[in-house]
């Protein structure tokens with residue numbers, strides 16, 4: 001049996017892109033629903049370091065790149081949301097650190113690199129005098145320079161949970177197998193059919209073969225790595241995606257100091273040698289989450305070898321830290337983006353609209369508000385809002401699909 005329902009817009013994927021867009025769409029009066037195949041944030045968003053970038057790291061080569069320009073205005077926009085004055089009220093979200101730093105060893109070349117980066121950017125970058133170092137760097141036993149960037153770091157679980165809570169009744173967990181799209185006589189997206197009831201791995205409800213059909217004027221794919229499967233199922237012609245892998249490392253130990261810094265190496269690479277953020281695990285213990293060049297060059301490296309590399313790097317950068325007895329872990333994760341001819345990272349958020357289907361990639365967590373602007377502008381001219389707030393459809397779908405809940409951070413899985 002197939003039950004039929006109707007809404008204005010169906011968003012697929014409950015990472016930052018899908019949840020942000022759902023909030024903007026509903027705030028603007030569209031009847032939109034979000035379908036998530038796993039836990040909210042399960043893929044890239046909860047794996048991200050939560051840094052809201054002002055672009056300095058993209059200017060490390062000494063020149064203003066397009067990427068640096070595009071992203072420079074975003075921290076102020078996010079800060080307005082966290083202050084409760086922006087486009088979405090995020091005042092109840094947790095900011096992990098109001099400051100993000102760049103730490104470079106005392107070498108001349110490193111200092112020059114940070115200097116050129118700072119000069120070429122809109123955002124203010126300040127050299128921090130030694131007597132004003134934050135507590136972790138104040139204990140440094142080696143010489144180094146610290147720069148405060150316009151960046152800051154957010155707690156992604158709290159961000160997702162606020163975005164979910166605002167429109168919880170519009171978010172459902174679905175089984176991603178056998179999603180089928182139908183077009184109308186003019187070739188435009190008109191409906192999606194899904195298996196009724198459950199997500200993968202959960203007990204199937206009443207009738208295993210029941211399906212649900214949802215009519216909508218737009219189908220928006222914000223499914224990260226899952227976008228390509230949806231693009232193929234929809235028969236979109238143009239868009240394609242690319243994956244760029246990382247192998248991230250985390251270390252957990254009681255008493256770890258609070259570190260939010262890119263550590264710049266001697267090799268003038270565009271990627272910081274190490275990018276560190278500090279989080280709190282479910283058991284209350286501090287966790288350092290380690291990315292940057294360590295994670296890029298760690299792809300395909302066996303876990304124990306990567307962890308040894310991380311230990312050596314930290315001993316070199318922060319020799320005053322004792323990590324004996326710490327708990328270590330690492331995991332592979334792909335960054336999913338719009339496909340670029342040379343496989344490089346796109347400079348901005350990208351989406352492609354075709355026949356009522358939209359495939360969207362924020363490229364960075366930071367760029368999500370810009371992605372939503374673009375998608376909303378695209379919809380404004382072409383989607384007719386249904387009357388009412390869609391409550392009957394939401395109530396009916398709630399009888400069919402379970403609620404989507406938040407996934408866990410990797411160190412708590």
Ligand SMILES: Cc1cc2nc3c(=O)[nH]c(=O)nc-3n(C[C@H](O)[C@H](O)[C@H](O)COP(=O)(O)OP(=O)(O)OC[C@H]3O[C@@H](n4cnc5c(N)ncnc54)[C@H](O)[C@@H]3O)c2cc1C
Nearest residue numbers: 013015016017037043044045048049051223224226365366
């Ligand atoms: C290790 C790492 C660190 C990063 N750090 C930062 C950072 O510090 N700052 C920054 O700005 N950016 C960072 N990024 C980039 C940022 O995390 C991503 O650009 C952003 O999270 C992508 O969000 P998304 O919603 O598009 O995708 P995702 O977060 O991947 O969400 C996609 C969702 O779609 C769901 N899904 C998949 N298939 C289907 C389907 N068929 N139907 C329904 N749902 C489906 C998935 O379960 C998932 O929940 C980082 C990325 C990585 C990998």
